[in-house]
Amino acid sequence: MFLLPNIVMIAVFTLLPLIFAFVISFQNLDSLGGWSWVGFGNYVKLVTDPVFWQSMTNTGIFTLFTVPVGMILGLGIAVLLNGVLPGRTLFRSIIFLPLVVSGVATGVLGAWMFDQSNGFINRILGSVGIAPTAWQSDGFWAMASIILVTLWQRVGFDMLIYLAGLQGVDPSVQEAATVDGATGWQRFRLVTFPLLGPSTFFLLIMNMIYSFQVFDTVWAMTRGGPGFSTTTVVSYAYRTSFDEHGPQLLGYGAAVGVAIYLISLAITAIQWRFSSSRDQTD
């Protein structure tokens, strides 16, 4: 009985929309409710759509650069702020702060900072004699700007989780390693880092899912351009389905959404597999 409210909520707000998304992906549905069955038509269109595959590639590149770099930075900052450092609470708060700002606000801020004509970043670069960078008109630099803004936003989360993990490391283990003659680097590499395994796995999966589902920052900063060079899977699904001045192909957008869902499911399955083995070794 106590579970009933939760079950109802999950059914209404999670499972039903999920089921409808699957159903809609087999339809040609427009924004005013007109629809017809198209079978696997949307999926056939999906696998033959070059923009979809480009958005998949872009999402992969974005994930590849945001996940490991963010985790390394987060770990480094966590190690620094785990020690006896004056004002460490203040530093922790400052680094964590971007995470509580909404993605859209972060994206708008990023668009201002990386504005290639009048932005803060190019002005700073110009003041030290570096030529302005084409943050908005060159695909490579546009992707770089989104990755940098994402890292700025997300590193606080990585730091927080690693910080919690570090504070759970038993000091006696470190002391034993010190007594055995381990150097500082050896203690970190061979003792501390392995003990942070659960934190690393958690962050890896959460960050991968987050990166795969990135939308707000991209939309606010580049609208997926220049060309399609920063179009990610979710921004493509959004534009296809919900752009008010676009075709509003809700069925096709749902098919893209199902593809995202299946990939997220695969990532989650990997998490469970690795988490299980980790727990067993523990």
Place this chain on the structure above:
Amino acid sequence: MDNLNLTRRGLLAGSIGAASLLALAACAPSAPPAASSGGVAGSKSKIGAVKGTLTFAFWGGSDGETAGFAYAKKKFEAANPGSTITLKILPYDGFFQGIDRGITSGTAPDIFRVDYTTIGKYSAKGVLLDVSPYFSASESAAFLPALWEAVKYKGIAYGVPHQTDTTAIVFNKAAFATAGITSVPDKLSDAWSWDEFSKVATKLRKTLPDSKYPFAYDWTAAGAYRWSSFIYQAGGSLLTADLKKAAIPSAAATKAMDFTKSFFDKKWVPANNTVKTTVYSDNFFLNQTVPMTFIGDFLIPELADPKDGYKGGEWGTTFMPRDKSAASDLGGNAIVARKDTKNPELAAAFLKFLVSEDSMKYFCEQAIELPTLKSLANSKLDYVNRPDAVKVFTEQAATISTTVVKESTVASFATINTVLQDQLELAFHGQSSSATISAIAGGITSALAS
């Protein structure tokens, strides 16, 4: 880990269950309601006394627009005791998503504002009130013909043309003087030719530092269709006369594409003045990256704002360049009512009131927008900001041809505009003119067929 295994099984079972529900969900497809006529044109033009309550939703484009609608509401309610129009001011972003969800769920506002390039979507789906019976022949003839055409679908009027706007050029007078540009057209008939415009851009380029550019164009995001003005100027069109096929590839399309692509090659526009960008043409002018820009007249209040407006000195206005002919884009909005509104008489009465001479005049003067009634288009309005600038836009609006209107209001225009967005973006980043035009033609063909 037992609980994890259970959850995994549960999730897999859930996924299979979701898939199996697909089979259960089989039912007859839903066809949109067919467009239909609500009666003989003009048969209900004498509406008489109306009572009741309706909701009117619009996006708050500016304080002037809000003031204009509030004025009409107040006057209408005073003239029709027992009637109440509830104004619902919504943000532009998400406005039509809300309308669409409301229509499918039966909770949409009775009356709403819609731009001319979007009205075709609603008319074609048969969700709008046929207002033809409420307008006599003389009342219909009071509108500028092209704009009355803009609210029609298959010969039936599904709304009222409330105001229009279009694109013209705004420029910094000091920058022009520095570049030695001493003569700027002050009559539509004297508008620069493409060659003359190119010379102006070349002169500006020579006097500007590398970080500044001669001008910016307003083809960003949903404004991609404004690029078509160059095709019309070159003597071509996007669609065939029967609106059933793409009228490109054509010599005019190639000329327009080559010309506009050259803006980037010659560094006449900022490299990020493309379609998919967050910086609009007015932003480039306001932050003084360009001394000249193409903008809609509805942005004049923004430039003229004493606090946050243009800080680069005196600015003037002139006309779009012309080639074989002069042309500009169709901007502006209609007001429509839902077909299933509970009080169609009241809705029609309010629509008629909104486009009465007094209401339209007040609205346009406050919002710096152009009227759609012939009587107002031919008279001098007391615009609250820069009437000298509005005069240029008013003249420019005469170049919105019937072809422009017909092509901009086809039901699948949103899909065509998306094709333009994608392909122009690629063209401005190096894709060849021929590949771009071919892709646009293919996109238009499939959009019209869908």
